[in-house]
Each structure stands twice: as C-alpha cells, then as structure tokens.
Amino acid sequence: MDVADVSGVPPWFADHLRAEGIESLYPPQAEAVESGVTDGESLVASVPTASGKTLVAQLAMLSAVERGGKALYIVPLRALASEKREEFSIFEEHGVSVGVATGDYEDTGEWLADKDVIVATSEKVDSLVRNGAPWVDDLDCVVADEVHLVDDPGRGPTLEVTLAKLRRINPALQVVALSATVGNAADVAEWLDAELVDSTWRPIELRKGVHYGQAVHYGDGSQQELRVESGEKPTAAIVRDTLADDGSTLVFVNSRRNAESAAKRLANTTKGRLDREERQRLAELAEELRGVSDTETSEDLADCVEAGAAFHHAGCASEHRSIVEDAFRERLIKVIAATPTLAAGVNTPSRRVVVRDWRRYSGEAGGMQPLSVLEVHQMMGRAGRPGRDPYGEALLLANSHDELDELLDRYVWADPEPVESKLAREPSMRTHLLATVASGFADSRAALLEFLDQTLYATQYRDGGGTDNLERVVDTTLEYLEANGFVEGGGDERLEATNLGHTVSRLYLDPMSAAEIIDGLEATAEPTALGLYHLVSRTPDMYELYLRSGDDEEYTMVAYERESEFCGDLPSEFEEERFEDWLSALKTARMLEDWASEVDEDEIAEEYGVGPGDIRGKVDTAEWLLGAAESLAGELDLASVPAIREARKRVQHGVGEELIDLAGVRGVGRKRARRLFEAGIETRADLREADKSVVLGALRGREKTAENVLEAAGHQHPEMDGVVPDASAAPEEDESAAEDGRGQANLGDF
Template identity: 50%
Template sequence: MKIESLDLPVEVKHFYENSGILELYPPQAEAVEKGLLEGKNLLAAIPTASGKTLLAELAMLKSVLAGGKALYIVPLRALASEKFRRFQEFSELGIRVGISTGDYDRRDERIGINDIIVATSEKTDSLLRNETAWMQEISVVVADEVHLIDSADRGPTLEVTLAKLRKMNPSCQILALSATVGNADELAAWLDAELVESKWRPTELMEGVLFNGTFFCRDREKSVEQPTKDEAINLVLDTIKEGGQCLVFESSRKNCMGFAKKATSAVKKTLSSLEKEALAGIADEILENSETDTSSVLATCVRSGTAFHHAGLTSPLRELVEAGFRDGRIKLISSTPTLAAGLNLPARRVIIRSYRRYSSDSGMQPIPVLEYKQMAGRAGRPRLDPYGEAVLLAKSYEELVFLFEKYIEAGAEDIWSKLGTENALRTHVLSTVSNGFARTKEELMDFLEATFFAFQYSNFGLSMVVDECLNFLRQEGMLEQDPDSLISTSFGKLVSRLYIDPLSAALIAKGLRGAGTLTELTLLHLVCSTPDMRLMYMRSQDYQNINDYVMAHAEEFSKVPSPFNVVEYEWFLSEVKTSLLLMDWIHEKPENELCLKFNIGEGDIHASADIAEWIMHVTTQLARLLDLKGAKEAAELEKRIHYGAGPELIELLDIRSIGRVRARKLYEAGFKSTADLAGASPEQVAALVGPKIAERIFKQIGRRDTVPEIPDTKSFEKSSPERQRTINDF
C-alpha cells in the first residue's frame, strides 16, 4: 500500500515521501484496511521496529489537521522525550507539539494549546484528577507499550486512565500499541478495538543459542571465531567485524558495568584513529557532566568503544551513551533490561548474557518470555542492517534445548490486570470520586466495570476490595458516605490532586499530629515511611551502623518498632537508611561520596531526592490544610532537597546556573544574597565560577556587565552538575 494512496492531506503524504517513506509495511497496511484513518479503535500487537509509531503518527495527523487534538501516552519520561523530539518534526505541517511530565498537582492548561501532547500515564492521570479542561477536547489517544497494564507498578494507572478517557470522550479514537502478547484478542475486545496482530518484521530476526562456539538457529548453524575465552566478547567482535553493533543485556548493574569494562581491550583494537578521536570527545563530555567514580569508569569504557547503561546513571550520561551508539561510535552497550523498555536503540546483534533474574521471593528465576521477546526485538536496524540476531548463551546441551523451548519456540505470556488489590485501587477510588466520575457506590462500580480487571475477572471480588478502600478513605476523613452518595472531603480532594497514595497522606497527617519536636530527621523519616518513597536496600554491613544511629536518635522518630519484629524492624531500618542519604544530600556531601557510602549511582541520588521533594511538598500542603505543625519546616526542607544544600544557600540557588557547589563557593567568599552579587565586580564573581556563568548570573539579576575572560577557566566549567529536575523515574 503506497503512502500516496492513503486518505490523508496532501501535505502529510509529501512529508513522508520526502522522508523516504513511500510504502507501508504489511501490518501498517492491515491497520489502514481495518479503519485506522477512519477513527476506529485499534490495537497493534506487532514486533519491535515493525512500524507501530508510524501508525500513531498517521492517526494523529489525520485527526489534528481536521481540528482535533491528540494525546500520546508513554510509560517512561525518557520515552516521552524521544517521542516529543520526533513529533516536533511535524512543525513544518503547522502542528504544535507539547510535552507534559512535570509536577503532578498542576493543571498544565497552557500545554493544551498544542495539537499533539506527549505525557506519561501518571501525568495523564494527574491531569484528569486536576480536571484539566483541554482533556475533553482530545480526539485521538495513543497508548504506547499498552502491554505494561500487566505491570504491578504502572499497570493500574494506565488501565484506569484509559477507562476515564474513554468515559470522558466516548467518540475518541483509541490506538493501543503493544508488544506481541498471548491474549492480544482479549485486550482488543476490552478496548472495542480492531486487532492487528503480526510477526512480520522489516528486518529478518534470527533467534538462537550460542553453545561451544556455534550459533544455533532454527534452521541453520554458524561458527563464531574464538579469539578470547569469553563467548560473549567473541560475539561482539564478530559483530563489529561485520560492520554491526551489539546490545548486551545483563541481570544487574554490577554485571552490566563489569562486562563493558571486560570488553574494552578487545573492542579498542578494532577502532580506527578517527573513531578513537570521536569517542574521546564523548568521554570528555561525560566527565564534564559528572565527577563520580562511575562516570570515570564509563568515560574510560567509551574511549575504547564500549559503554554501560542503567538507571544509576544520570539522564545526561544515558543520553550521551545513546547518542554515541546511534551515531555508530560506540560499538557495544552493556545494559540492564531498562533499555528494552521502549527506547528506540536497535543493534545488529542482541546478546542476552543472563536469562535469570534475582527475586527476593524466590531467588534466581528465568525472565518471562515477553521480556525476552522485548530484548530480542532490538536486534536488526530497519533499512540499515540486512538482518538481526538475538543470542542466548548455553553452557550445556541440556541448557541449549531448554532455551529453545522456553524462549525461542514459545509465545509470549498472557497479560493480566493488576488493579484488583487495595494497594492498587485505593488511590483510583479516591480520584474517581474526587473528580466526579462517580458520586455513589453504584456509579463507582459502574465505572470500575469498564476496567480491564472487570473485563478479565467479570467483577469477581472487586466489590469487596472497593468496600475495603471506601472504609479506609472514610476512616481517614477523605470521603464521606451515606446510602445515596459518595463525597470527597477537602482533605480527600487535596490528596487526589497532589497525586499521592491516600495511605501516604494518612501516615503524614498522623505523623505530624503525633510528633514532638520536628527535626530534619523527623520530617525526612516521615517522608521515607510512606509507600510512595522508594527505599534503599539494606546490606549486611549496614545493620550495625544504622541500628546504632537509631539508638542515638530514638527521640527524633515518631515510633521505633521492636527489633524482635524482624520484618517490620528491617523495613524501618531501610527507611532510616534512605533518610540518611537525604540528610547527607541536604548537607552538601559530594555526590561521589554518597555513591560510595551508599553503594548507589548518581541517578539513584537524584531519583530519591526527586521523590522526597515531592512528598515533602505534599507534607507542606497537608499541614497547611489540616492546620498542623510543620508546614514552615517542610516547605524549607522541600527547597533544600530540591537543591541539595543548606538553608543559607537557598536565595543564591534560586538563580539559574548556580548549583550547590557554585553557591557554596560564592557564599564562602561573602556573596550571600542577590544583593551581594548586585554589588560585586564581574572579575570577583568570574574568579569563583568562571566568566560564562558569571555573565549568566549578572543577566538574571538585571546587570548587563561584560565579563572579561580570565586564564584557565576550564576548572570552573567542570563544577559539580546541578541536580536534574524530575519527579519520578517512571
């Protein structure tokens, strides 16, 4: 099916033809035949790199050029940024594109001026809770990676959000994009959608197992040269020799970094002098963005053509690695499975070094088939690679047979709703009542019957879980209920708008009411005791130190559980450990020191600080509404967590371009406020932070001074980077 034959505006056809897209892939043609451009709901369950995004683009462009508005929902902020950059190319068609992934208690009405809005499912949910007006104008909703409804963490939010959007805009077209799953027909039936299901790929995918130097596929075998003792490195070298790149998936960050380091000497020998020069530039950028031991290791790897990629890296570092790989400079990325979750980063060959993953419940367990298929689907770059290869590694013939049966010959599992528990449901029950989707229990049940959970389980047990949620919300003063109505209280409405788990809000209110003196530790631990906070794991060497700390500061905790209650006490110690990370952060301990002390990455520090800042913001708002003590203290801590600094630096840190390291330099030199900076000479400030930063500072405070260049400014530009401004690492 040719692009020119589609029922699209001429300018859209020209846009794609000028981009070199003249003809649709078979699954795309099937989608058009089933009503994609006629406003019909559609579920596309097709392999990675088979053109799902183009389906979304065609549906959105057809709608918005006819006066509609499109919402593109993604699971991850990084994926939102990737799609936003792509859709900005539609500006030549006169289409405005916006992205909304920020604070969860804002309506973001201004973003509604755009024709296409990209948002995470959590942000979309918050926009609905805050009754954002433009949401009612949406004509097309695209749900990317919709199979993540199966995720216990993010699935319930995506599921309820889709149900609300369908109720709010019954005529809205729903386009769901999914990996190949076992029960795609069931998911399509829930969405009242036509199903496009296919195994077709634009690039042939050869899935197989490497055993004793031979790559076994379904219908062929291939020997791989063995220049080293590591079979995975041999596969990498074989790929580079053929002009390709490799993605290697590991089960842990430690293994991920270890393999990238191990492969450096072998990969470096394959590089030309020009490639080494380009890689050195990327490595220098990495060191300019971060000064931790991990970034130093990453830079060393990159100089040799390898890299690692995991959530412990900051976003700028991950983006540098991704860009270097897309440009063909970096030959190998060793990654945790996060890289398989939606980001468009294909390679000639994908190597899955470990198909087992540790579970706290059951130890090392094989990964699901769906996860394997997602990783394997990254093999083969459309229009660039003649084929793609996905390789599992076997140590015995028995394991070879097992891997073929378990992964290569098997279909992906069915996906199941995770909405039917009190933990998953209570926040959505509150939001559904608070924004008027349901005013009685009957209306609430009617709404929930439109969820995937009710579709799969025929409402089995749902009423009982809803009753548990309503009882909790009523007892905590968030809802009022009588036989004829459900009413959200001012407390309940605020909790819903703030996008916090009602249990977290209840714990915060209880903690503020029962606290004695509110110290930094008291408030930080209160934040860390909520289910919304992501806690740090306890290592064996942590127990003694943290237990001693608890004993020395017992009066600052609202409650210390008995050590004889082993599970509760260990959870409490994890809360304290996370509190101590935040304490060190706001007292300006260097990031590398924190990474080493807590055995975490820079990205983990930022993620923990972002979540804690948000929950502290919630604490401030709840204290003000309920007239509880702590509002002032929480508001100050919120800013300190944002900047990672002491209270005396806040005024300086409100100036953009001043991070906590630069702020401390200025403060110690006597520049303690904007007034002090207003009276400073350009030379004085430039000597502390460098001429470029000094010029930016003066511009922001209303001065137009020309800052003279001073010798050796390189050190100024490598000051510790400012913390990323994010909410959750969704």
C-alpha cells in the first residue's frame, strides 16, 4: 500500500513519510489500515520488532487528531517515554502538540489538556485517572505499547485496570495494543473488542540458532562455521565474528555482576577494532560517564567504553544508560553486556543478539530457573535494524549436544507462552480496588465485580472458576480495606472511600504501605530521621536492600543499639522472617541516613554493594514515601509533620539539616552547598546577597556555575565578568577529581 493511499491521516503525513524514506507500508501496517486503524477501530498488533509497530501507532493517533481528537501513548518505562516523546516531537512542526507525563503521582497534569498527543507510563496514567485529570474524558485514541506486560505480576495489573477504566470513561475509545511477543493475541483482542493483526513478517530476516562447538546451528537445520579460538570464550568469538562484518552485538546475561565482568572481558575483543576517530570519541564519552557519579560503577563503565564495550543494568544511573544506548545506536559502542531489562522496549537494535544466560535465580523456586520463551524472544527481537543490517541473528549458547537440542526445542522452535492476567493477586487488588472505589468507578461490591468483568482476567477465566476466585479475592481485600479505615460499607450496602482512603489513593500508595506508615507514626510522638527512613523502608512500596553474608549480625547489633528510634516495636528474633525483613529495612534506612549525612556516593556504593542507579532509586522512592507520610500525618493531625518534612528534604538533597535551604537552590546540590556553607554562605537569602568573589572561590573558580547558582538564588547581578575568586573561600580539601570534572557532577549536585 502506497503511503498516499492511506485515508484519515493529516494531508502532510504522506510527504513526511517520504522524507523519512518510506514510500509504501509494510504488510502488517497495510493490514492494520485495512482493519480500520485510521478510522477509529480498535486493534491488537502482534508483529515482530522492527516490523513497524510504531508507525501503526502514529497512524492511529494522527488520524484521531485529524478528526479533532486527543491521543495517549502508554509505555512501560520512563526511559521509553522520553524516547517516544523525542520521536513524536517532529510532528510539532506540523501543528501537532506533544506532551510527556511520567513524574509526580499527585499531579493532575492539567497542563496536558491542550496537547494533541500525550506520552505517559501506565502508572502515571493510573494516577491521572485517580486524581481526576479532566482531559482524560476527552481521549479518543489510546495506544498501549508492549501490551504483553499485562503478564507481569508487578506492573501488569496497573496496565490492565487502567485500560479498563479508560474504556469505561470513554465507551467509544479506540485502543491500539502493540507487542512483538503475544502467544495469545486473540485473547487480548477479545478483551479489547479489537481487530487482530497477527503477523510474523519482518523487513529483514531474523535467523535464530544455537552456537555449539565450532558452528552455529540454525532453526532451519542449516549450520555455519563460527570457530572459537584457543583460550577464547564463545561469546567473544561471536563478537569478534560480528565485528569482522562491521556489526554490533547485544549480550544478555542473568545478573549485574555478570554484565560487568562480561563487558570487561569483551572490551579486550573490541579495543583492537577501533579506528582513531572512534577511540577519540569514546574517550570523550568515557569522561562524560565518569562525570555522572563518583562511584566505581562510573569508573568501570568508562574504562569499558574507552575500549568500545559497555554494560547496562539497573544499578547504572539513568545518565549512564542513556549515554550507552545512544552510543550503541550510533554503532560507536560495539557490544553491550546487559541484563534483560534492556529488552523491555528501549530502541537498541544490533546485528547479533547473544542470549548467554538462559537461566536466572528465582527466589520463589529457590534456585536457577529457565527464562520464559516470551522473555527470550523479546531479547532476540533486538537483532537487526532495517536499512542498517542485511539481517539479524539471535543465538543461544550450548555446552553439550543435549543442551543444543534442548535450546532448539525450548526457545528457537517454540512459540511464546500466552500472557495471563495477574489481577487476582491480593497485592494488586489492594491498590486497585481502593482506587476504583475512591475514583467513583464503583459504589458497591456488585458494582466492583461489574467493573472487574471488563478486565482481561474476566475474559480469560470467566468459564473456568475464575469468577469465584475473583469474588473471594475481592471480599478478602474489602475486609482488609475496611479494617484499616480506607473504605466504609461493603456487602450489599453502599461502598465508599473514607477521607483517609481518598488520600491513600491520591498518593498512589499501596494501602498496606499506608497502614504500615500510619501505625508507625501513631506509635511515635517524635520520630527521628533514621526511624522515618526505616518506617518507609519496611513498606511494600520500597524494595529493601538484600542482606549479605554477615549482615544479620551487624544489623542485629544496630537494631538493639538504636531500638528507641524505631517507629513501632522491634520484633522478636524468634519471628525469623519478620525479624529478617526488619533488618533488611534497617540496612536500607542506614543507606538513606548515610546519604542524608553527606557520605560520599562512592563510599555508600561500596558499603552497601549498590550502584548509583540503586542509590538514586532508593532516594527517589524514600522521598515519595516520606511525602506521602507527611500527607497522612497531616490528615490524621499528628505532631510529627515537621520531623517528616525535614527527613524528606534531607534525603531529597542528600544533606544535613543545616544545608536544606541552600541545597534547594537549583544547581547547588549537596557538595556545592557544603562548600558554600563553609565559606559562610548558609542560606538562600545569604546567597542572594553574597559577595560574588566568595561564591566564586567556594565553587572553585567555575564562573558559569557561579553565575547559574546566583541567578537561581535571585542575586541582582549574577555576572562573573572581572570577578576574582576569594582564595580564603576555596575548600581546603584536595578535590582534583572535581577540578577535572569527575567529582562535581555526582547525582547530588543536581
């Protein structure tokens, strides 16, 4: 189908596609148009990666805008939201306004009301619905990217309930669901009352196989020699072979440690394949990476990148991951060793994908478990980019002939498992039942069940006893919510959220987290910072740090030494599981306390065995939960509000109490705040009236930084022309790393 033959889209869109080199639609895209995607018809598109799913979404959204409507694009990750916002921003030159929403869960996003296309995570959309964002009523088209994630126990129920609510709000809503790997796409289409495009077509060939011995054994029965040299690992041999054909490689492993060690080894393979210009650009990137944080992770990643390799995992800071992804897309970085999180939709195609580790540790199983076919196929789908690669190739690694046969059967020849709703799990139900009642979608048990009948769970299990199970979970959850004062009524009576229940829903808290926080605050008149950090760390909304060997003894001693600071009673050591959870929360709280006490980031990373991404994740979560605790304390008229606010501000900025005001100035942060404080500038007001030479001296002579900081503080004359730094204001400690740019830009400086 020629792009000019597509009806319903804006007149300029065909010329835009031609400018992008697209003259005609791919077969799955043409099938989507024939199924009515530009006429407002709902659609499930289950088509391989690189087969044009995003263009199908654009056709749906732009045709909705052309009809005078508004479109929403739902993604699973913040990083993907930013990527899609940038991708869609090109439409703004044609008068289509684009906005992105990923942040504050209490924000109603009113500023998005005049946007034509909005990009948001499923959690953000859920919170917007809860908080009554008025523009949600005006949606005409919703795109759900990576819809197979309804199968994920953590995030799946949110996407499922959110789509059900959006369809309830807007009965004529067009829903376009996209995925590369849905084993039961027909079930999803039935749930969404949608047409189905289920295709295996790809613009370039994806060859799947298993490397064993000295050859690749493909799924079609053919073989190709790929020799492993003496002393060489199979992964390195594959990377070397790919580089010889000017290709890049993604290597998926099962842990952060393995990602880092693999990248370091593979750097030995890539470094000899770089030309002079690449080495220079990679050296510049390495310095940029070192500037992200003053941790060993930054240093190790920079060392790998200088040699053309990289690792990618959740312990890396978001800036680390963004820099690596961009350089890999440019084929400047030749190989990334990554955990499976990189397969979750971020655009990082490569010539070859190697699934090195097809098992990972499962706490539930108590050992190593095989990955699902769906997960492996998601990884494999990263191989091959149209217009850049002549083909894509995805390989697993076998150590024996039996394993070769097993991997071919298990992954190469297998179809992805069907996605299954995880909505009936109690943790999901707590959150979503309260929100459903609080936001007015249901005012009785019967109305709740009627609403839940519109979910994927009901579609899948209506005929197999699932309805009875759903009713049991609903009743158990309502009892819990009523017992904790979040809802009133139940049974056949009118069901409504209490004021407290409305607050919990608006704050986007798991009701169990709210109950834990309330119990802790009511038990403690004057909580300390550690007590508050520990309180939020033991909620279900905070992922606690893992207790390593020897930690039990250390944190048991700390628990008894600081028992008086806890919000609530220390459990008995004989309650083994509860006591261990308490200690894990204490370890997390101690990390937050260190951060708020200005301990250097690299020391925190080493002490707690975490990366800069972990630190930032825990800090952001603690700030959110303490903000929620502050709201709950205000709702309950507790005296602890000022203490909670101070603890929140300290963890937000990573500073002691005396620096809170100063660190809140844009561009200051924890290290610069301390330098300014030691130079006699103790508050924002002081900074506004400060002697510029003192400020410049405290900021180590950095004129642009000093100007920006003074301007943010409201100084009347922030310009630094002719200002000489006051030597007496310069920090005494030797911070040569800061001078060369490595230490200044750690995450606390922003």
